[in-house]
Amino acid sequence: MIGTVLVVVAMRAEAQPIVDRLGLEPVDGVPAGLPFAWHAGSVGGLQVAVTTNGIDPRHGVDNIATQPAALNTYVSIDRWAPDLVLTAGTAGGWAARGADIGDVYLSGGDLVFHDRRIGIPAFDEYGHGRYPTVDAAGLAARLALKTGVVTTSNSLDDPEPDRSIMRAHGADVKEMEAAAVGWVTWLLGVPVMAVKAITDLVDHHTETAEQFQANLAMATDRLSDAVTAVLSDIDGRTVAELA
Amino acid sequence: MIGTVLVVVAMRAEAQPIVDRLGLEPVDGVPAGLPFAWHAGSVGGLQVAVTTNGIDPRHGVDNIATQPAALNTYVSIDRWAPDLVLTAGTAGGWAARGADIGDVYLSGGDLVFHDRRIGIPAFDEYGHGRYPTVDAAGLAARLALKTGVVTTSNSLDDPEPDRSIMRAHGADVKEMEAAAVGWVTWLLGVPVMAVKAITDLVDHHTETAEQFQANLAMATDRLSDAVTAVLSDIDGRTVAELA
Numbered sequence: 001m002i003g004t005v006l007v008v009v010a011m012r013a014e015a016q017p018i019v020d021r022l023g024l025e026p027v028d029g030v031p032a033g034l035p036f037a038w039h040a041g042s043v044g045g046l047q048v049a050v051t052t053n054g055i056d057p058r059h060g061v062d063n064i065a066t067q068p069a070a071l072n073t074y075v076s077i078d079r080w081a082p083d084l085v086l087t088a089g090t091a092g093g094w095a096a097r098g099a100d101i102g103d104v105y106l107s108g109g110d111l112v113f114h115d116r117r118i119g120i121p122a123f124d125e126y127g128h129g130r131y132p133t134v135d136a137a138g139l140a141a142r143l144a145l146k147t148g149v150v151t152t153s154n155s156l157d158d159p160e161p162d163r164s165i166m167r168a169h170g171a172d173v174k175e176m177e178a179a180a181v182g183w184v185t186w187l188l189g190v191p192v193m194a195v196k197a198i199t200d201l202v203d204h205h206t207e208t209a210e211q212f213q214a215n216l217a218m219a220t221d222r223l224s225d226a227v228t229a230v231l232s233d234i235d236g237r238t239v240a241e242l243a
Numbered sequence: 244m245i246g247t248v249l250v251v252v253a254m255r256a257e258a259q260p261i262v263d264r265l266g267l268e269p270v271d272g273v274p275a276g277l278p279f280a281w282h283a284g285s286v287g288g289l290q291v292a293v294t295t296n297g298i299d300p301r302h303g304v305d306n307i308a309t310q311p312a313a314l315n316t317y318v319s320i321d322r323w324a325p326d327l328v329l330t331a332g333t334a335g336g337w338a339a340r341g342a343d344i345g346d347v348y349l350s351g352g353d354l355v356f357h358d359r360r361i362g363i364p365a366f367d368e369y370g371h372g373r374y375p376t377v378d379a380a381g382l383a384a385r386l387a388l389k390t391g392v393v394t395t396s397n398s399l400d401d402p403e404p405d406r407s408i409m410r411a412h413g414a415d416v417k418e419m420e421a422a423a424v425g426w427v428t429w430l431l432g433v434p435v436m437a438v439k440a441i442t443d444l445v446d447h448h449t450e451t452a453e454q455f456q457a458n459l460a461m462a463t464d465r466l467s468d469a470v471t472a473v474l475s476d477i478d479g480r481t482v483a484e485l486a
Binding site for chain 1: 274276277278299301302303304306307308309310313314317318321356358359360361362363365366368369370397398399400402403404423426427430431432450451452455456
């Protein structure tokens, strides 16, 4: 049975509604020098820890993108020994693939990097990552959430070489951390699932950054609803029972 | 005075000539689940540890790119407590900026990400990284090595949006790990320097991958010469004395 769940979140604005809703408290002990922040507590029968990537003090912004996500996932798994990791946050979707602003997706299929283009045989496949996720089809059906392929890069934009990798993997959700979280969970043998709320439509004529900023508050509210519902559904089940 | 030097290397082919030349021995103790490999020993008056990113068992290739570099740098600094980190490896250069195949560059100026394009104010600057390096102008002059701006991405290619970031930062050396190493050394307050041997010319008509494979053995040989010379010069000096 799932006992401890670690929720890895990049931005404070994404994490705060989750922390508030679940009534989690700050926990010290992040290794010296690292910018991450932990909140934890009991949620029903679960122990839940939320880790955020912290801020860059030079620019006052959250440590988004994949390098902080990878390192945070490692040190937080080391501390919390979770039975399941959720990589939770906001993301882009495609109207042409059925996404609406505010939709929440659970990962269906592998976590893919769409910006690691290494044109040497075997390195090309390595670059795409393809780290496995939990089969959460049953969970998604119970909560009426969508499922889709989540792909990751270090950028908010989508130039053609990245777009072609997204198309090749059937991307439904485009964000900036999940595959890095997935690399570390794969290394350490911890089951992982993405929970991503759509802030912007990649195939909409409005700039991604503009949509992101306009829809962030609404999407993070939906995200906290979904994470709360996911935790409630998970409580008392095994990972295999999420399928 | 510099006592311990950690050399972070992505590929076995880059690390092996250094390990052989310095007579380093394998050292156990990499945290469970992580693919990294340590070799260490005494080199003159220095303690030197070389860490490599290990391989992806699914594809049989080295764990190149930035996520392994960040995590490896963290766990290896945690183990070795170095006074100086070298991010060493092969890289691309530009004939138009004076590079030849086989040249070895030391970092001059900040370590920059050229593939984290985040078009939101403050996040854009965060994305580029710009993590400080050691001033090694004196060291470079004594060893007749070039110095230049090193920029990093997760890809071997250079599409236009990345190229424009490289131009804006005056990139001399293009590779796949240094800025991720630099993020972690900056967080932990450890001085860092890049040592990069040129395998390919970005502005040459031959494909990067083809040049890389043709020149890898020669460039890694030059890299091991340079790392050996750098360590010999560093021995008995402080970091400030490298300027």
